[in-house]
Amino acid sequence: MPVDPLTAALPTPLEEIAAPWLEDSEVRLLLKREDLIHPLLPGNKWRKLRYNLETARTQGHDTLLTFGGAYSNHIRAVAAAGKLAGFATIGVIRGEAHDPLNPSLQFAHDQGMQLTYLDRATYRRKHEPDVIDALNTEFKDCYLIPEGGSNALAVKGCAEIPGEIASDYDLICCPVGTAGTLAGIATGLPEGKRALGFSALKGGHFLHDQTARLQLAATGQVRNNWSIATEFHCGGYAKRNRELEEFINSFAEEHGIILEWVYVAKMLYGIRSMTKAGAFSPGTTIIALITG
Numbered sequence: 001m002p003v004d005p006l007t008a009a010l011p012t013p014l015e016e017i018a019a020p021w022l023e024d025s026e027v028r029l030l031l032k033r034e035d036l037i038h039p040l041l042p043g044n045k046w047r048k049l050r051y052n053l054e055t056a057r058t059q060g061h062d063t064l065l066t067f068g069g070a071y072s073n074h075i076r077a078v079a080a081a082g083k084l085a086g087f088a089t090i091g092v093i094r095g096e097a098h099d100p101l102n103p104s105l106q107f108a109h110d111q112g113m114q115l116t117y118l119d120r121a122t123y124r125r126k127h128e129p130d131v132i133d134a135l136n137t138e139f140k141d142c143y144l145i146p147e148g149g150s151n152a153l154a155v156k157g158c159a160e161i162p163g164e165i166a167s168d169y170d171l172i173c174c175p176v177g178t179a180g181t182l183a184g185i186a187t188g189l190p191e192g193k194r195a196l197g198f199s200a201l202k203g204g205h206f207l208h209d210q211t212a213r214l215q216l217a218a219t220g221q222v223r224n225n226w227s228i229a230t231e232f233h234c235g236g237y238a239k240r241n242r243e244l245e246e247f248i249n250s251f252a253e254e255h256g257i258i259l260e261w262v263y264v265a266k267m268l269y270g271i272r273s274m275t276k277a278g279a280f281s282p283g284t285t286i287i288a289l290i291t292g
């Protein structure tokens with residue numbers, strides 16, 4: 001038997017953070033280092049793709065097709081996963097063709113991904129039947145993975161995260177983009193524990209519906225053990241402000257970890273703000289997922 005190329009380092013390690021703002025509030029914070037799960041498929045991307053790849057293979061597909069913006073981590077992850085697991089990959093990218101390719105798209109191309117582009121109006125309708133039919137006609141028999149990789153099988157993969165945590169805790173925090181990770185964690189949580197997502201994008205209120213819809217698709221029910229903080233986007237998706245810059249610099253100095261800024265830094269910035277504001281009662285233990 002060949003070694004499964006998607007074999008991951010499980011369970012991912014927990015690292016406790018010590019800081020005055022935690023001590024003052026009597027809150028414990030442990031980072032779950034999902035970024036160390038696999039060298040090419042960090043964090044939640046491995047969790048979200050795992051059962052999708054298994055299903056694509058069982059259904060006899062040899063090509064994966066997915067969608068993303070020109071800087072998408074998901075596009076990179078699908079390109080790398082396809083190469084590792086022996087699938088051809090097609091990336092449907094929003095907007096105009098890039099020439100030369102930016103580093104993300106260059107990486108995807110180097111992994112063997114075929115890139116194709118959809119104008120923004122059509123891209124907005126990418127999950128509608130006529131657009132899907134056209135893609136299916138052009139690229140035969142692909143296994144379709146939605147934008148951001150969030151579908152019922154992604155939820156199933158992320159639902160395994162709580163079960164890996166051996167130490168005691170009250171709350172799991174994660175960043176939210178397309179909400180598959182949060183929906184999965186909420187699905188896998190034991191009774192009495194809660195999940196709190198931090199939206200990485202502005203106007204993230206629609207993410208409540210999205211999280212509920214994904215849970216429903218995966219398990220037929222929506223749990224009420226989760227919520228989303230929408231005020232820590234720091235300017236919007238893939239934008240950053242001075243407060244976030246300062247937070248990233250001080251975190252690197254104090255803890256020796258350079259935070260991924262599109263998602264992870266905003267979550268931790270939010271956790272610190274809420275802790276300082278007294279949002280967590282003394283004695284609370286938080287697990288924060290370092291998703292990338």
Ligand SMILES: *Cc1c(COP(=O)(O)O)cnc(C)c1O
Binds near residue numbers: 074175291
């Ligand atoms: C893609 C990504 C997310 C977003 O996860 P969703 O399941 O789409 O909400 C969070 N963090 C990192 C580092 C990511 O790359």
